[in-house]
Amino acid sequence: MSQPTKFSKLQIVLHWGVLLLFLGSFFSHEAMKDSWRDLMRNGTTDGSIGTQVHVIVGIVILALAIWRLALRHTKPQPAEVGSGLQALLAKVVKIGLYVVMLVLPLSGMAAWFGGVRDAGEVHEVMFNLGLLLLGLHVAAALFHQFVLKDNLMARMKLR
Ligand code: HEM
Ligand code: HEM
Numbered sequence: 001m002s003q004p005t006k007f008s009k010l011q012i013v014l015h016w017g018v019l020l021l022f023l024g025s026f027f028s029h030e031a032m033k034d035s036w037r038d039l040m041r042n043g044t045t046d047g048s049i050g051t052q053v054h055v056i057v058g059i060v061i062l063a064l065a066i067w068r069l070a071l072r073h074t075k076p077q078p079a080e081v082g083s084g085l086q087a088l089l090a091k092v093v094k095i096g097l098y099v100v101m102l103v104l105p106l107s108g109m110a111a112w113f114g115g116v117r118d119a120g121e122v123h124e125v126m127f128n129l130g131l132l133l134l135g136l137h138v139a140a141a142l143f144h145q146f147v148l149k150d151n152l153m154a155r156m157k158l159r
Contacts, residue, residue, distance in 0.1 A: 002076070003076050005155070011072075017064060028057065036112070061104075062101070062102065089136075097130070100126055141153060
């Protein structure tokens, strides 16, 4: 099988779909925090719409992350770009983003469905790590686009 020059349509849709879902999780996190506080203090919560959105969107992210990993490991992938330290950093950030896409929802589920208080702490730490990695990821994409001008973004564009 020949090596593609860009990601497949499905991978591209999943990549940008996860970005939209991340925004959904973020905008619903205040509602989730209120429900979590109720649950920890009173042992019960009404589970507002925002809370339900947070849970469902997060579980969909988990499913899509597993799908993305499966595609990555079963289909030919475009070549890694860069070399040396730059390639290593790109790899670490990508692996980190996949880890966040898995551990963030799993820790949320352990807290919410299992009542594990510490999992709530892990969830918060993973979210902050995710933000850091996402910042590096977007900065790298901008660097490729406007400084290196190598049109790396085209590999993640539908057309
Ligand atoms: C993967 C996408 C998700 C993102 C981006 C996300 C993001 C967040 C953020 C930013 C907070 C507030 C943390 C804080 O400042 O205290 C939070 C809290 C929480 N989330 Fe999520 N979450 C996701 C998935 C989930 C899922 C799938 C569940 C459960 C099924 C969940 C359950 C919780 C709970 C219980 C809290 C309160 C715990 C705490 O604040 O320490 N989350 N989430
Ligand atoms: C504005 C936001 C974003 C931009 C501009 C962006 C841009 C890109 C680009 C250009 C690539 C292709 C890199 C290459 O060809 O090697 C890529 C890959 C990737 N992106 Fe993003 N991205 C964004 C948001 C996200 C989000 C929210 C996540 C997940 C939390 C994410 C996770 C990944 C991963 C894991 C890869 C590697 C795919 C693979 O090799 O399997 N990205 N991104």
